[in-house]
Structure formats: structure tokens, C-alpha cells
Amino acid sequence: MLAYSQLSYVGQIQNVDFGTNRADAVLFRVEHRAPDLTRRWYLAPEALYGDSIISRGTMEYDVDVHRNRVVVARNDALDDQIAFDDNFGLLLRNYKAELAPDTSVAGRRAFQVLLVNKYTGETVIRLSLDAQTKLVLEKDRFGSNGSVTSQMRFEQIRYTAVPTQVFDVPSGFTHVRGQDEGLPSNDLQALVKTAGFRALGPKYLPDGFLPIAGELNNVKGVRTLHLMYSDGLRTVSLFENARGAAVDMSRYTVHSTKLQSRDAQYVRDGPTTLLAWSDGVLHFALVGELTLGELLRIGASV
Amino acid sequence: MTEHLANQTLIDYMHAGLGPEQDAHVYAHIESCAACRSDYDAELALTDMLRTYATRETRELPSSVKAEIWERIRAARPSPLRNLADWLRPAVTLPVAAALALGIYFGTSYLGPHGTAPIDAAYYLQDHAALNSTVPFSDRATANAADLESSSASKPQNAVAVTASYTAGTNP
Numbered sequence: 013m014l015a016y017s018q019l020s021y022v023g024q025i026q027n028v029d030f031g032t033n034r035a036d037a038v039l040f041r042v043e044h045r046a047p048d049l050t051r052r053w054y055l056a057p058e059a060l061y062g063d064s065i066i067s068r069g070t071m072e073y074d075v076d077v078h079r080n081r082v083v084v085a086r087n088d089a090l091d092d093q094i095a096f097d098d099n100f101g102l103l104l105r106n107y108k109a110e111l112a113p114d115t116s117v118a119g120r121r122a123f124q125v126l127l128v129n130k131y132t133g134e135t136v137i138r139l140s141l142d143a144q145t146k147l148v149l150e151k152d153r154f155g156s157n158g159s160v161t162s163q164m165r166f167e168q169i170r171y172t173a174v175p176t177q178v179f180d181v182p183s184g185f186t187h188v189r190g191q192d193e194g195l196p197s198n199d200l201q202a203l204v205k206t207a208g209f210r211a212l213g214p215k216y217l218p219d220g221f222l223p224i225a226g227e228l229n230n231v232k233g234v235r236t237l238h239l240m241y242s243d244g245l246r247t248v249s250l251f252e253n254a255r256g257a258a259v260d261m262s263r264y265t266v267h268s269t270k271l272q273s274r275d276a277q278y279v280r281d282g283p284t285t286l287l288a289w290s291d292g293v294l295h296f297a298l299v300g301e302l303t304l305g306e307l308l309r310i311g312a313s314v
Numbered sequence: 315m316t317e318h319l320a321n322q323t324l325i326d327y328m329h330a331g332l333g334p335e336q337d338a339h340v341y342a343h344i345e346s347c348a349a350c351r352s353d354y355d356a357e358l359a360l361t362d363m364l365r366t367y368a369t370r371e372t373r374e375l376p377s378s379v380k381a382e383i384w385e386r387i388r389a390a391r392p393s394p395l396r397n398l399a400d401w402l403r404p405a406v407t408l409p410v411a412a413a414l415a416l417g418i419y420f421g422t423s424y425l426g427p428h429g430t431a432p433i434d435a436a437y438y439l440q441d442h443a444a445l446n447s448t449v450p451f452s453d454r455a456t457a458n459a460a461d462l463e464s465s466s467a468s469k470p471q472n473a474v475a476v477t478a479s480y481t482a483g484t485n486p
Contacts, residue, residue, distance in 0.1 A: 099449050100365055104329045108322065109360050125360065139364075146363055225445050231433050240445050247449055249442040253433075260432035281439050288435075297435075299442040 019145055020045045023118070023169035024055075029162045029282040036282065039167075045174040066179055073181045081186040099224055103244025106130055106220035115140055117149035118166040127245060131219035134158070136245050145171065153283070156303050161283035200226055200239075207237045209254035212294065216313035217241055218306055221248070232257070248300030248310065259288035259297050269304070272312050278304060287311055319343055319350045324357055 021044055028037045039056040050067040054060040059078075066073040074083040112124035122140040129136055140150035150165045203226050204211045213223075220243035229236045234257040239250045264279035269287075276289035287298045287307045291314075298311050319327075319340060326332050327340040344351045 101329070104325075104361065105331065108325055109357075109364060111360070125364065127364075141363065224449070227441075227445060229441065231437060232431060234430060234433065236433070238441060238445065240442070242449055245449070247442070247446055249438070249445065251438055251441075255430045257430040258432045259435050259438065261435045264435060279435055284439060284442070286435055286438055297438045299438050 018046045019147060019171065020174050021147070021169055021171045022174060024167045025164060026167055027162070027164050030160055031280065031282050043174050043178050045176065045179065049174075049176065049179040051179055066181055068179060075182060075185065080184075081188050082181060083188045085189075099242065099244060101244075102220075102222060102224070102242065103127075106243045107136065107245060112138070114143065115150075117142075118169045120144070120149060120169065122149050129220075129243075132156075142169075155283060155301075156306075161301070203228055204237070208235050209294065211237050211239075211252060212314050213239060214241075214250065214310045214313045216309055218243065218302065218310075220244070221246075246301055248298065248302055248307070250310075250314070251297040251299070252294050254294050256295060258290065258295055259286070261286075261288070269308065271308060276308075276311070278307075318347065319353075321353065321357070324350070324354050328354070328357055328361065 022042070024039065024041050026037060026039050028035050037056070038054065038060070041053045041055060043051045043053075048067070048069045051064055053064040054062070062077045064075045066075065070086055072085050074085070076083065106129060107127045108130055110126045110128055112126055115122050115124055117140050121143040123143055125139045125141065126135045127137040127139070128134065134156060135154055137154070138150075138152045139148050141147065142149050147169075148164075149169065151163070152160050153162045155161045200223060207228060221241045222243075223239055224242045224247075225240045227238045229238060231253075234253050234255040236251055236253045236257075241248050241250070259277075261277060261279050264281065267278050269276050269278060271287075271289050274289050274291065276287055278285055278287040280286075283301045284299060285302070285304055285307055287304070289296055289311060296311065296314060298307050300307060302310075323332070323336075323340060324344075327337060327344075330337075332340060344354050
């Protein structure tokens with residue numbers, strides 16, 4: 013068997029996000045040369061056809077042929093082994109891995125592994141790993157009601173050498189500097205102190221959830237604190253600002269609800285729900301792949 | 315020989331999740347019980363396999379690209395002249411005027427005390443996805459300026475990861 017880090021392959025992948033009433037599918041060709049060169053070339057939907065993303069280590073080049081530009085960004089978080097190990101440890105504390113009967117994906121025999129939440133007994137992710145190479149050929153993510161919320165699946169795969177020229181960034185495009193993702197550190201208290209307002213956090217989190225990361229952003233001149241909580245697989249983000257900047261949901265179908273006695277609004281974007289409200293001083297937005305009921309409970313505890 | 319260990323006990327042992335006494339018991343047991351040792355090794359191998367995959371090899375669509383798709387779909391709207399013509403029809407203008415009046419009356423409190431311009435919901439969705447990148451089995455989202463430029467001018471000032479010592483119930 014090839015060492016995992018030595019696998020090179022070409023294939024075609026279909027990603028589907030299942031929303032409440034519709035599914036959004038994206039089809040792309042993937043070329044990967046070990047250890048860290050990858051190109052995704054989009055075939056569908058039409059709006060993306062011809063675009064590609066070239067990853068060279070932590071650098072990403074989004075080739076946008078429609079606007080004749082390449083957006084260049086660095087994501088150091090991908091190389092942050094310490095943060096990754098912490099979060100993988102969190103996953104292992106909250107989930108157990110169970111083997112399911114073998115299956116076949118893209119003509120290859122695959123092991124199936126279920127990641128089951130220890131507290132709820134729910135299967136959150138099902139992985140199908142190539143029996144020979146251990147590459148994940150299919151990944152299904154399930155919602156709390158058991159429905160599939162997203163699926164990644166290789167339609168075709170062939171293990172082969174891929175020439176390095178494939179991963180060259182094409183010339184003749186305007187280069188635009190994208191937003192770099194910095195390395196996380198472990199100083200949440202310092203972050204909260206620099207927020208410039210008295211930040212609040214939730215007193216309730218679902219079983220197994222802990223804060224894993226945070227950042228302070230300047231959005232349209234409004235200092236916005238972003239705290240992220242996770243159980244190792246599922247995540248929820250709490251955003252807050254003290255400048256009275258509410259959430260513009262005009263591009264979405266907005267639903268009204270109550271957060272205890274406060275008015276709140278929420279929108280759904282595929283499996284993700286955004287819940288927004290204000291306590292009169294701070295404006296909050298809670299974003300996550302949890303149920304609305306769980307988000308409301310978290311929000312009510314802030 | 316005591317009875318065989320439950321699978322969950324082996325998993326908890328592997329993740330150092332047992333108390334000292336039970337931990338010592340499991341250690342002694344798997345030293346002497348081939349069946350439990352085999353189960354334990356299988357769990358170790360499975361975990362190792364997952365870790366290997368989760369470290370690097372997600373081949374999903376970055377959230378930034380999903381956002382881009384929707385940005386383009388939303389941008390593909392009728393021309394401004396066509397929109398204006400549609401809006402000037404009496405059947406539209408009257409209800410819109412009424413809605414605007416209600417919006418102004420009820421909406422000011424939602425804008426907040428300072429009347430600051432609202433932040434696009436897309437920003438929150440994309441930033442949530444971007445910070446997901448160290449979570450195992452995430453889609454390795456990479457937000458970029460192109461995705462955010464339509465809704466906000468965002469620049470991260472600081473980023474932190476939080477150790478697992480936090481307890482729910484205390485404000486950060």
C-alpha cells in the first residue's frame with residue numbers, strides 16, 4: 013500500500029448540499045500530486061464552469077476566468093498542527109468510530125466508518141475509505157433528524173502520476189490579494205479584552221462543545237468579535253458587536269422567532285442557520301449547523 | 315481472568331478518559347488478554363486512519379466557492395431599467411410605500427442606537443466557514459477578499475484558538 017502522503021490521483025467529485033427544499037450540486041475535476049499540490053477544476057454549475065482553485069501548500073490561487081483574475085490567499089491554519097491536534101482530540105472525546113459493512117464507491121471497494129456522537133447516539137458523518145489506499149471516496153454528513161445534509165463523492169478516480177505543470181498558476185490574469193487566514197494562538201482572554209466592549213458568551217452549550225477559536229474583525233468600521241465553539245465535528249459561531257450594527261438578511265428568506273422575550277430573526281443557508289438578535293446594547297449573530305432549537309437555547313443563555 | 319472489556323471502555327482508555335484506578339485496570343487487562351489487546355489495536359488503527367485523513371485530505375468544495383456561486387446567482391438579476399419599470403407599477407408602489415412606512419416605524423430599533431449600517435448576513439456565514447479550517451472533516455474553507463468585498467470590508471485583527479480548559483457557564 014502506498015503511504016498516504018505519497019498518493020497522487022485524478023478524479024471527478026460531486027458535492028451536494030441538501031437544503032430544506034432543494035439541493036445544490038457542484039461537480040469538479042480534481043488533480044492531486046503528493047504531498048501538497050491540488051487543482052480543482054469546476055465543471056458545474058455553469059456559473060463556475062472553467063474556474064479552478066490551485067492549492068500549493070498553504071497558498072491558494074482562485075483562478076476566476078469570468079473576471080480574468082487570480083485571487084491569492086494564504087491559509088496558515090492548514091499547517092497549524094497544534095490546533096488541529098487539539099480539535100481532533102475534542103472529536104475523539106465526543107465521538108466514537110464504528111465500522112459498517114464494506115461498500116463500493118467509484119468502482120473501488122471501501123471501508124465504511126461512522127462517527128457517532130457519544131451523547132446523542134446520532135451518526136454525524138459516514139466515511140467510505142478506499143480499502144487499498146485509505147483515501148476517503150465518499151463522505152456523508154447527517155443532520156440531527158437523520159437526513160443527509162451534504163455529500164462528497166468521487167464519481168471517478170484513478171491513481172496516477174500528475175505532472176507538476178498542471179499546478180502552475182496561469183499567466184495573463186490580474187492578481188488580487190485575498191484575505192489571509194492567520195495562525196491561531198491560545199489567548200482568548202486577551203482577545204476579549206481588546207474587543208473594546210464587554211463581551212458576553214453563552215452559559216449553555218450542547219454536550220461536548222468547547223470554545224476552540226476566536227478572532228476580532230473590523231467589518232465596515234465595526235469591531236466584531238467572533239467566538240467559535242465545537243464538539244470536534246459540529247461548530248457554532250457567536251458574533252457580537254457594540255456599535256449597533258444589525259444583520260442585513262435582505263438577500264435571504266427571513267423568518268421571525270422569539271429568543272425568550274426578545275425578537276429574533278433567522279435565515280437558512282443550506283445546512284447552516286444564522287440567528288440574529290439584540291439585547292439593546294450588543295448585537296449578536298449565531299451561526300451553525302445545529303438545529304434552530306439548539307441555537308435558540310444557546311442564544312437565550314448569552 | 316475477568317470478563318472482556320467493553321469497546322467504549324477501550325476507547326475511553328485510548329483517549330485517557332478513565333480515572334486512575336480504572337485506567338490501571340484496563341492497562342493490566344490488555345497486557346494479559348489477547349482478545350482485548352486485539353480490539354484495542356483495532357481501535358488504535360481506526361483512529362490513526364481517521365487522523366491521517368482528517369489532517370490533510372479533504373476534497374470538498376471550499377465554502378468560499380459556495381459563496382461565490384450564490385453571489386453570482388444573486389447578481390444575475392434583471393437590468394436596472396427593467397427593475398425600475400416594474401417598481402413604478404401602482405400595484406407595486408402602493409404596497410411598497412406602506413411597507414417602507416412600517417419598516418421605518420418598526421425598523422429603527424433593529425438598526426440599533428447608533429443607526430450603524432447593517433452587516434451583510436453573508437459575511438457571518440463566510441467567516442464562520444473560514445474559521446472552521448482547523449476542525450477535522452471540515453471543508454477546509456478559505457474565505458477570501460473577493461468573497462467578502464461585496465458585503466463588507468473585513469480585516470482580521472487577531473485570531474486565537476482556545477484551550478479546552480473553558481467551562482460553559484462563564485463568559486469569556
